[in-house]
Amino acid sequence: MLKQIICIAAITSLIGCASTTNTESLPQPIDAEALETSQAKQQAALIAVIDNNQQAQTASYSELSAQLEGLEKQLAQLNVKPEEENIIPIELECPASPLSGKFILGAAESVYVDEIKTSFKTRIDTGAESSSLDARNIILFERDGKQWVRFDVLTQGSDAPADTFESRVERFVRIKQEADEKSDRRPVIHAHLKIGKYKAETDLNLVDRSHLEFPLLLGRKFMQDIAIVDVGQTFIHGKMTTPAVVNK
Numbered sequence: 001m002l003k004q005i006i007c008i009a010a011i012t013s014l015i016g017c018a019s020t021t022n023t024e025s026l027p028q029p030i031d032a033e034a035l036e037t038s039q040a041k042q043q044a045a046l047i048a049v050i051d052n053n054q055q056a057q058t059a060s061y062s063e064l065s066a067q068l069e070g071l072e073k074q075l076a077q078l079n080v081k082p083e084e085e086n087i088i089p090i091e092l093e094c095p096a097s098p099l100s101g102k103f104i105l106g107a108a109e110s111v112y113v114d115e116i117k118t119s120f121k122t123r124i125d126t127g128a129e130s131s132s133l134d135a136r137n138i139i140l141f142e143r144d145g146k147q148w149v150r151f152d153v154l155t156q157g158s159d160a161p162a163d164t165f166e167s168r169v170e171r172f173v174r175i176k177q178e179a180d181e182k183s184d185r186r187p188v189i190h191a192h193l194k195i196g197k198y199k200a201e202t203d204l205n206l207v208d209r210s211h212l213e214f215p216l217l218l219g220r221k222f223m224q225d226i227a228i229v230d231v232g233q234t235f236i237h238g239k240m241t242t243p244a245v246v247n248k
Contacts, residue, residue, distance in 0.1 A: 102226055103198050106233040110244045111216055113204075114192040116165060118155040120216035121244040124229050128219035130173060131202055132186070134209035134247060136162060140169070140187065149187045151206055154215070157245055173205050193222075196237025200226060215247050 111122040113133070120133075135151035142148065147169040152162035167189040174183040186205040193200050202222040209215055223229060230236070 102228050104236060105195070105223065105227045105229050106236040107229070107231045108214070108234040109195055109237055110235060110239040111218065112194040113216070114194065115167060115189070116153055116155065118153070119239070119244045121214055121246045122216040122218055123214035124218050124223070126220055126223070126229055128217060129221060130175070131204050131218045131222050132207050132209065132216075133204040134212075134215035135206035136208060136210070138187065138206055149189065149206065155245060158247060170203055175205065175207070198237070210247060213247055215245050
């Protein structure tokens with residue numbers, strides 16, 4: 001009888017253990033509401049972190065923009081371009097020009113004489129001291145106690161009639177062409193000349209130059225201090241609109 005009781009107790013104990021083990025090994029039911037709540041909290045926390053980062057970046061960008069604007073205003077006030085800040089100007093010493101404001105004349109130029117209202121083919125002659133104009137039928141006379149001269153000029157060339165002009169005599173000069181010749185006494189008039197865009201004044205002695213090619217000659221006195229002659233060129237300043245008178 002005792003053995004039976006012990007056996008029954010042992011079997012009951014084994015059955016209870018088996019029942020306990022099976023119950024603990026079964027999966028527990030999932031709480032969907034709790035899981036959803038947890039996920040919502042995590043999502044809210046992540047969104048909050050992203051918002052904080054965006055706000056920090058926006059604030060930093062605004063601060064940098066303000067600093068840049070301030071720098072641009074400072075540069076504008078200084079009126080200095082950034083790329084020019086380190087440029088140091090260097091003054092170059094140039095040699096003085098030998099022309100010194102003088103204009104250049106060729107060996108021949110077209111010269112307009114205002115008193116004659118005509119342009120002449122003119123020889124620029126550094127070998128001659130004075131300047132002379134081709135004049136014919138030179139007649140001296142007196143007007144208001146002053147010495148005057150009447151003369152003819154071939155303003156249209158040797159094939160056309162001459163025009164007569166009158167002018168006050170500034171003085172007389174003696175010109176000696178050759179060593180064995182007598183000096184030639186010539187009346188001198190004052191004239192206003194135009195060569196290209198240049199205007200000048202000079203004295204012209206009147207003489208018959210019919211045997212010479214150029215009816216007008218400009219010598220050293222005219223060129224002194226105002227012009228330099230380049231004998232390798234001619235008509236540097238062009239020709240006048242009216243045909244220049246040429247002796248044949």
